[in-house]
Amino acid sequence: MQIIRQLDPLRDVLDGFRKDLGRIGLVPTMGALHSGHMRLVEVAHDQCDAVVVSIFVNPAQFGAGEDLDSYPRPEAEDAALLEQAGVALLWAPTPDQVYPEGYATNVSVGAISDGLCGAARPGHFDGVATVVTKLFNQVRPDAAFFGEKDYQQLAIIRRLARDLDFTHDVIGVPTVRDSDGLALSSRNAYLTVQQRSQAVALPEALQEAAGAIADGEPVALVIEKAKAKLLASGFHKIDYLELRHAETLRILDKYDLPARLLVAAHIGRTRLIDNIPIS
Numbered sequence: 678m679q680i681i682r683q684l685d686p687l688r689d690v691l692d693g694f695r696k697d698l699g700r701i702g703l704v705p706t707m708g709a710l711h712s713g714h715m716r717l718v719e720v721a722h723d724q725c726d727a728v729v730v731s732i733f734v735n736p737a738q739f740g741a742g743e744d745l746d747s748y749p750r751p752e753a754e755d756a757a758l759l760e761q762a763g764v765a766l767l768w769a770p771t772p773d774q775v776y777p778e779g780y781a782t783n784v785s786v787g788a789i790s791d792g793l794c795g796a797a798r799p800g801h802f803d804g805v806a807t808v809v810t811k812l813f814n815q816v817r818p819d820a821a822f823f824g825e826k827d828y829q830q831l832a833i834i835r836r837l838a839r840d841l842d843f844t845h846d847v848i849g850v851p852t853v854r855d856s857d858g859l860a861l862s863s864r865n866a867y868l869t870v871q872q873r874s875q876a877v878a879l880p881e882a883l884q885e886a887a888g889a890i891a892d893g894e895p896v897a898l899v900i901e902k903a904k905a906k907l908l909a910s911g912f913h914k915i916d917y918l919e920l921r922h923a924e925t926l927r928i929l930d931k932y933d934l935p936a937r938l939l940v941a942a943h944i945g946r947t948r949l950i951d952n953i954p955i956s
């Protein structure tokens with residue numbers, strides 16, 4: 678696996694891949710790789726001839742007081758995992774390759790970025806949209822792969838790809854979960870043993886609520902019950918627990934397909950997010 682940190686060699690190597698190998702799949706990450714990321718790599722391998730993974734801890738998507746400085750950066754371990762998984766190229770740009778001196782452009786995707794995580798993390802999705810646009814232009818993949826765990830992020834990236842005329846596929850990959858149902862996340866590492874066992878209430882509350890909504894129970898009541906369960910299980914703050922249209926993320930007061938239930942809640946000093954479809 679080649680590890681490249683500068684744009685000029687990146688472009689040369691990718692030109693070679695396009696000519697000699699074929700379809701290029703991009704898996705954008707911020708590193709601290711876990712099985713959820715590796716699942717994206719697997720799906721990319723299934724659909725593409727060469728897999729490129731990017732690792733860049735993007736300062737533009739962290740707000741003041743968030744965990745930019747403490748965000749885990751185990752690059753050697755990440756590189757070993759990717760090498761083992763048959764990744765052809767690790768794009769690990771130095772910060773100036775993404776935000777050169779005088780950088781002034783911001784990509785903002787409008788209403789779909791408001792609400793949900795956008796409400797609790799102002800500016801976060803502009804930071805994500807900006808860096809993802811840059812990664813798309815730098816790598817020019819045939820397909821790019823994102824986890825459904827960050828569902829609002831995925832919806833925003835699909836929107837920006839359509840709006841900005843990117844022609845590659847944007848593929849959403851179902852969330853990978855631990856055996857008890859907790860969605861894998863780099864931030865699970867912050868949980869104490871007790872918080873980790875309490876955190877399972879998050880997927881449980883979602884499952885119960887999704888079942889009740891599909892059975893026709895009133896949405897507002899179901900959501901209140903699910904929030905009460907989380908607060909009784911060790912979560913101390915719920916940023917949102919909402920039913921949304923699965924593509925536009927428009928809020929749904931009544932059950933209507935396609936629908937998605939999304940949650941963000943705090944346990945200890947960790948904010949966890951999750952979501953599931955209603956079927």
Ligand code: PAF
Pocket residue numbers: 705706707733735738805808809827830
């Ligand atoms: O999901 C992530 O890891 C990041 O938000 C992404 C898409 C790599 C952009 O920095």
